[in-house]
Amino acid sequence: MSVDMSQFYQTFFEESVEGLDEMENCLLNLDVGQADPETVNTIFRAAHSIKGGSATFGFAEVAKFTHVMETLLDEMRSGERLVTQEAVDLLLKSVDILRAMLTATQEGQAIEMDPVTRLQSQLEALLGADASLEVKGNGSSNTSANQNKIWDIHFKPHEHLLRTGNDPARIIKELKALGELEIQVDISALPHFKDIEPSASYFSWDFQLTDAGEGKASKEAIEEIFNWVEDDCDLQIIAQENSNVDSVQANTETPTSPKSMPVETRSSEAQASSKGNPEPKTSVKTPVGKKASADSGSIRVSIDKVDALINMVGELVITQSMLGQFGETFEMDQIEKLRDGLVQLERNTRELQENVMRIRMLPISFAFQRFPRVVRDLSQQLGKQVELQLAGEQTELDKTVMEKIGDPLVHLVRNSVDHGIELPEIRKAAGKPEKGHVKLDAYHQGGNVIIEIVDDGAGINKDKVLEKAKERGLVNENDKLSDEQIFDLVFHPGFSTADVVSDVSGRGVGMDVVKRNIRELGGSILVKSEPEKGSTFTIKLPLTLAILDGQLVTVGGETYIIPLVSIIESLQVKKDQVSAIAGTAELYKLRNEYIPVVRLYDLFHCQPISENLEDGLLVVVEGDGQHIGLYVDDLQGQQQVVIKSLETNYRSVEGVSGATILGDGTVALILDITDLIKLSRTIQPGQALDRGMSHSNNQTSNASLVEQNQATNAAA
Amino acid sequence: MSNAVQTLDGDISIDGVAEADQYLTFIMADEEYGVDILRVQEIRGWDSATPIPNTPAYIRGVINLRGVIVPLVDLRERFGIATIDYGPTTVVIVLRVEGAEKERIMGIVVDAVSDVYNVKEGEMKPAPDFGSVGSIDFVRGLVTIDEKMIITLEIDQMLSDQEIGVAVGEE
Numbered sequence: 001m002s003v004d005m006s007q008f009y010q011t012f013f014e015e016s017v018e019g020l021d022e023m024e025n026c027l028l029n030l031d032v033g034q035a036d037p038e039t040v041n042t043i044f045r046a047a048h049s050i051k052g053g054s055a056t057f058g059f060a061e062v063a064k065f066t067h068v069m070e071t072l073l074d075e076m077r078s079g080e081r082l083v084t085q086e087a088v089d090l091l092l093k094s095v096d097i098l099r100a101m102l103t104a105t106q107e108g109q110a111i112e113m114d115p116v117t118r119l120q121s122q123l124e125a126l127l128g129a130d131a132s133l134e135v136k137g138n139g140s141s142n143t144s145a146n147q148n149k150i151w152d153i154h155f156k157p158h159e160h161l162l163r164t165g166n167d168p169a170r171i172i173k174e175l176k177a178l179g180e181l182e183i184q185v186d187i188s189a190l191p192h193f194k195d196i197e198p199s200a201s202y203f204s205w206d207f208q209l210t211d212a213g214e215g216k217a218s219k220e221a222i223e224e225i226f227n228w229v230e231d232d233c234d235l236q237i238i239a240q241e242n243s244n245v246d247s248v249q250a251n252t253e254t255p256t257s258p259k260s261m262p263v264e265t266r267s268s269e270a271q272a273s274s275k276g277n278p279e280p281k282t283s284v285k286t287p288v289g290k291k292a293s294a295d296s297g298s299i300r301v302s303i304d305k306v307d308a309l310i311n312m313v314g315e316l317v318i319t320q321s322m323l324g325q326f327g328e329t330f331e332m333d334q335i336e337k338l339r340d341g342l343v344q345l346e347r348n349t350r351e352l353q354e355n356v357m358r359i360r361m362l363p364i365s366f367a368f369q370r371f372p373r374v375v376r377d378l379s380q381q382l383g384k385q386v387e388l389q390l391a392g393e394q395t396e397l398d399k400t401v402m403e404k405i406g407d408p409l410v411h412l413v414r415n416s417v418d419h420g421i422e423l424p425e426i427r428k429a430a431g432k433p434e435k436g437h438v439k440l441d442a443y444h445q446g447g448n449v450i451i452e453i454v455d456d457g458a459g460i461n462k463d464k465v466l467e468k469a470k471e472r473g474l475v476n477e478n479d480k481l482s483d484e485q486i487f488d489l490v491f492h493p494g495f496s497t498a499d500v501v502s503d504v505s506g507r508g509v510g511m512d513v514v515k516r517n518i519r520e521l522g523g524s525i526l527v528k529s530e531p532e533k534g535s536t537f538t539i540k541l542p543l544t545l546a547i548l549d550g551q552l553v554t555v556g557g558e559t560y561i562i563p564l565v566s567i568i569e570s571l572q573v574k575k576d577q578v579s580a581i582a583g584t585a586e587l588y589k590l591r592n593e594y595i596p597v598v599r600l601y602d603l604f605h606c607q608p609i610s611e612n613l614e615d616g617l618l619v620v621v622e623g624d625g626q627h628i629g630l631y632v633d634d635l636q637g638q639q640q641v642v643i644k645s646l647e648t649n650y651r652s653v654e655g656v657s658g659a660t661i662l663g664d665g666t667v668a669l670i671l672d673i674t675d676l677i678k679l680s681r682t683i684q685p686g687q688a689l690d691r692g693m694s695h696s697n698n699q700t701s702n703a704s705l706v707e708q709n710q711a712t713n714a715a716a
Numbered sequence: 717m718s719n720a721v722q723t724l725d726g727d728i729s730i731d732g733v734a735e736a737d738q739y740l741t742f743i744m745a746d747e748e749y750g751v752d753i754l755r756v757q758e759i760r761g762w763d764s765a766t767p768i769p770n771t772p773a774y775i776r777g778v779i780n781l782r783g784v785i786v787p788l789v790d791l792r793e794r795f796g797i798a799t800i801d802y803g804p805t806t807v808v809i810v811l812r813v814e815g816a817e818k819e820r821i822m823g824i825v826v827d828a829v830s831d832v833y834n835v836k837e838g839e840m841k842p843a844p845d846f847g848s849v850g851s852i853d854f855v856r857g858l859v860t861i862d863e864k865m866i867i868t869l870e871i872d873q874m875l876s877d878q879e880i881g882v883a884v885g886e887e
Contacts, residue, residue, distance in 0.1 A: 558767060604769030646768075649820045650778065650787040653768050661780045667766040 010298065012053045013106045017099070019046035021369055024095050027088055028372045035076065035083035043091075044073040050098065061111050062101050068123045069094050075127075090126060092373070093119055124165050150211075151222060154236040156186075156204035161232045163199050174225045175209060182208040204234075299399055301359050309355050316348045357544055358396070364442045364451070365393035367406050371413055371440060378417045385435040386421050392442035397449050398544040404521055405451070405541065408514040412453045412537050413438065415511070420457030420535055430532060432456070444543075448523075451539040460529040462486050487527035491515040519624070519674075521545070522565055548643055550660070550670065552636035553619065556606035559668045560632075561641055561660060566673040568620045568627065570635055573613040588618060588629045595620060598680040599631040603655060609633045623673035628680065630673075639663075643670065655679045736834040739859075741866055742809060742826040745797045749826075750833065750859070750868040755812050757821065759829055762806035776825055781810065788823040789875060800827070813875045822875050833866065835859050840868065 023046045026039045047070045054062035069091065075081040097119050104111045153175075157168060175181055184206040191202065209222070219237060226235055323341045326334060368390050379386040397405075421427075421436030428434055439454040462483065469475040469489050493512040518525050522542045529535035542548070542565070550561035551570075577589040578597065586597040597618065601608040610616060610633070618629040641660035646653055646669075657672035739750030740759075765777030765788050774793035778785050788808060792799050805828035813820045840857040854874035859866045 606767070606769065644783075644785045646778065646785060646787075649785060649822060650768075650775075654770055656768070659766075659778060659785045661783065661785075665780055666764065667778050667780050667785060669766065669768065 009057060009106070012057055013102060014298070014300075016050050016053060016102050019050050020095050020099050020102070022046050024092065024373055025369055027092050027095070028376060030083055030088055032083055032085045032088060037077065037079075040073065040077050040083070044070065044077050047073055059101075059105050061113070061116065062098065062105065065094070065098065065101065065116055065120055068120055068127070069098075072123060072127055087126060090119070090123055094123065128165070150239075151207070151209040151219075152236075152238040153207040153209060153222065154204070154234070154238075155207065155226070156234040157201040157229065158232045158234075159197075159200045159202070161201045161229060164229075164232055166229045166232065168201070168203070168205070171225055171229065172205075172207075175207060175222070178209060178211070178221055178225075180210040182210075299360065299362075305355070305359055309352070309359070312348065312352045312355055316345075316352060319345045319348050357398075357546065360398050360400070360544060360546065361396035362399050362402055363393060364395045364397050364402065364449070365390075367397075367402050367409060368393050368440055368442075370406075370410070374410060374413060375417055375438060378414060379421075382418065383423065384417065384421050385424050386417055387435050387437050389437060389439040390441075391439065395442040395444060395449060397442075397541070398546070400545050401449075401521055401541055401543075404517060405539070408517045408539075409440075409451070409453070411510050411514050412539075413440070416453055416455040416457065416535070416537075420455035420459075422458050432532075445540075449541045449543055451541065453537040453539075454534065455536075456534040459531045459533055459535050460487060460490065460527070461531065462529075465489055484526075487529060490527065491525070522548070522563065524565075546643055547640050548660075548670065549638065550641045551619070551638050552662075552668070553600075553617075553630075553632040554634045554636060555600045555604065555632050556608050558606065559636065559662065559666075560600070561668050561670045562619060562621060562630070563657075563670065563673070564638060566621045566623055568622055570617055570619045573616075573618050573631075575614055578613060586613075590620060590627075590629070593627065595627045595629045596680070597629045597631055598676065600676075601631075603676060603679050621673045623675075623677045626677055628673075628677055630676070641668075641670065736836045739833050739835055739866070739868055740809070741830040741833060742807070743828045743830050744791055744795075744826050748830055748864060748866045750835075750866045751809065751811065751871055752868075753832060755871055757810040757812055760808050760810065761804075762802050762808055762825060779808070779823065781821070781823075784821060786810065786821050786823055788825055790825045792825075792827075794824075794874075811871055811875070814872050815876060820875075824875075833859070833861050835861075835868070843867075 023043050026043045026046075030036070030039055030043075047066055051063050051066035051070055054060075054066065072081070072087065072091070076083055076087070081087070097116055101111050101116065155168075155171070157166075161168070172181070172183065186204045186206070187202070189202045189204065190196070196202075219239065222237055223230075226233070226237075229235075319341060323338070323345065326338050326341060330338070371390070372388055375386050375388040378384075416438050417436075421438065422430070422432075424434040427436060437454075437456045439452070441450075441452040441454065443450055465486050466475065466481065466489075469486075469492070470477055474489060474492055475481065491511050491514070515525055518539055518541070522545070524540045526538045526540070527535065528538070548561075549564040551564055551567055553560050553562055571590075573588065578586055579589070579594075580586050587594040588597050597613070599608070599611075601611075608616065613631060616631055616633050617635055618631055619635070620627060620629050641662075643658045644660055646656065646659050653669075655672055655676045656669045657675070658670045659667050660670055662668050738753040740753045740756050741748050741750040743749075763779065765779045767777040768775060768787070774790050776788040776790045776793075778787050780786075790799070802825070806825065807829050808823040808825055809829070810821060810823045813822050840859050842857050843855040854870045856868040856870040859868060
């Protein structure tokens with residue numbers, strides 16, 4: 001019977017990632033020297049579940065690696081080992097490695113084994129170093145009780161013992177240190193030479209240990225020696241003199257290491273012994289054959305939210321049955337009650353919608369939790385002292401938005417630490433505390449989520465930015481720019497004011513990407529900065545990608561939706577403010593700016609109510625940093641619309657980001673402003689020339705034109 | 717249509733596992749065309765559709781099918797037959813189309829629905845080779861029923877990604 005495990009993979013990966021995040025968090029909170037046992041416990045549990053899971057699903061490499069981590073953690077947990085900085089650093093690195101291993105496994109790629117093996121040996125070295133210390137310490141303490149005894153020890157290592165990094169020779173040496181030792185080797189299990197696997201163990205030993213009178217050879221001392229291998233061998237320790245058989249069946253299952261799990265640690269030691277048999281040391285192909293769908297996108301929802309939904313649906317059902325009753329026996333004098341019922345229905349529906357949307361919402365702490373680590377590593381690397389403050393972690397954000405905002409945030413935080421916060425000496429000289437502060441804050445404002453990254457560093461040097469911009473020809477020599485405009489220059493591709501390009505930042509790659517990513521999410525970013533006081537990056541994001549605030553406009557009898565975030569203003573055209581360059585490109589003078597006029601009907605090849613600019617309206621929109629005036633027939637209301645994909649059953653359409661269903665059940669297309677601007681560059685503007693401004697000779701009544709439109713549409 | 721449903725029931729009870737495929741037929745420009753009935757999701761009267769800018773003329777627009785945005789293909793336009801005004805018999809047949817990558821729901825706009833026929837294996841004759849005449853690729857075969865010729869259509873072919881301009885560069 002075989003169960004298809006792959007269906008559980010996704011869950012395993014999700015849980016593992018959560019576990020890793022938790023481990024990382026706890027590790028960062030761990031106080032070196034005096035660790036909170038509960039925290040260590042949490043880390044241990046996370047590691048343990050990952051190990052268990054990976055072993056179950058056959059991800060042997062992951063299981064094997066986690067096992068070593070777990071051993072270390074187990075010792076910390078039981079208090080056998082102090083929590084040292086070294087150990088915490090190693091464990092943090094291990095979390096990274098594990099994350100990489102899991103990602104690779106999930107994507108069905110081979111795991112990069114080199115760093116894994118390296119780190120694993122480091123972990124083992126740490127474990128081993130202290131182990132021998134312990135053995136010594138304990139071994140000499142437990143003395144007098146069992147003097148002058150003879151111990152019979154049967155030791156049969158499992159085949160993989162050598163691969164776990166243990167060496168029987170070491171054990172024998174240590175045994176010998178306890179007293180007189182007679183050794184018998186059983187080599188009967190040794191296979192024919194050609195079948196020998198160099199890294200496997202075939203021998204078993206029978207020892208007879210006689211205490212040399214120094215009282216060293218206590219049972220405890222012997223057990224200590226085998227402590228590291230007891231899971232990997234059959235072991236019997238029998239006291240001969242007092243003939244009561246004190247056997248230790250070591251091969252029992254301990255909760256920390258299920259024996260079913262293939263422990264195949266390949267330490268450096270074992271590799272040394274397996275020379276001559278060149279084992280494939282490189283990447284190990286993972287058992288996941290097919291590419292696991294990278295993110296099938298499941299979501300964990302708290303019971304509260306589900307309960308709230310059930311409540312609401314319950315109310316909706318009640319309202320519906322109430323209205324149903326009205327419908328059956330309706331008389332005019334009940335109209336008030338009917339209205340009340342409809343109001344209630346509306347409220348229920350709205351609440352239900354809001355709550356369904358909340359299912360997709362996750363607290364932003366999911367995105368924030370990686371930052372303590374980022375800041376810690378980075379400040380260590382740069383020799384800076386930085387304290388990270390997180391606030392508003394419970395602010396909820398759409399899952400999709402959250403996934404896409406992570407990388408830009410990392411970039412901005414790195415930027416703040418690298419460029420913003422100064423070195424301790426400089427800070428001291430400037431009269432600031434040596435420790436710099438970076439604050440990440442999130443809160444709701446209207447229908448938006450605001451994320452702020454505030455640092456108390458040097459601030460952005462306006463003059464330097466301006467100078468660089470002029471150097472690169474981004475700004476003209478004599479341009480007067482507002483502070484805001486200057487700060488906005490840092491988002492220009494390839495722009496960096498860093499004097500030294502470090503591997504952290506300063507190549508000028510990224511800030512433009514940050515801005516682009518945020519824009520793609522329908523958000524915006526704003527920079528404020530004061531010299532010597534620090535900078536603030538404010539990101540404004542829509543709460544969700546599934547709903548959009550839209551402005552309904554009509555062109556040629558069809559309704560389109562312009563996202564409200566891209567609209568700057570809507571205005572009636574004044575004829576004297578329109579000019580046509582070379583008779584083709586029309587420009588509208590809006591205060592101090594000339595903005596190109598784009599006639600939506602030209603882009604969409606439909607018939608407008610009127611081609612005369614004065615008859616319609618100009619909606620000034622912004623896309624990709626550019627302003628255009630979109631000429632439409634009329635503005636309708638504003639409303640929240642639910643975004644539906646055109647691609648599900650058709651394909652993406654230029655200039656259109658999606659569709660929605662209006663109150664009357666018809667479909668309206670949502671305009672993609674950035675795309676429209678691109679599209680407007682490709683069409684021939686020549687056709688706009690004649691009918692442009694000059695006249696309005698086709699002044700037939702609008703109504704008849706509409707009819708004409710519909711007729712054309714139907715026939716087209 | 718109730719007639720058709722009865723036929724369907726009758727067949728199942730009488731013939732059991734008869735090797736017959738059922739085709740829903742529709743009329744267009746006096747010809748009768750058939751599509752595999754298992755692919756038909758629903759038939760609805762023509763209402764309005766929202767046109768999509770910058771798409772081929774045969775993409776009539778999109779409609780709201782219970783919250784799903786479904787594109788409509790005008791089959792006359794697609795076949796290059798002279799278009800007529802939509803009338804009361806004009807219907808949209810909503811079909812499940814299996815594309816190369818995914819399944820789509822699409823509608824075809826035709827003059828009128830006609831009937832449901834059982835077509836036994838062997839009754840279907842392959843379409844004659846018309847040489848380079850276009851739009852013949854999506855003919856599955858020809859069937860004669862009651863002295864009438866019915867053209868059965870291969871809808872996956874007819875509404876494939878390339879055909880409806882989904883593939884990159886196709887318009």
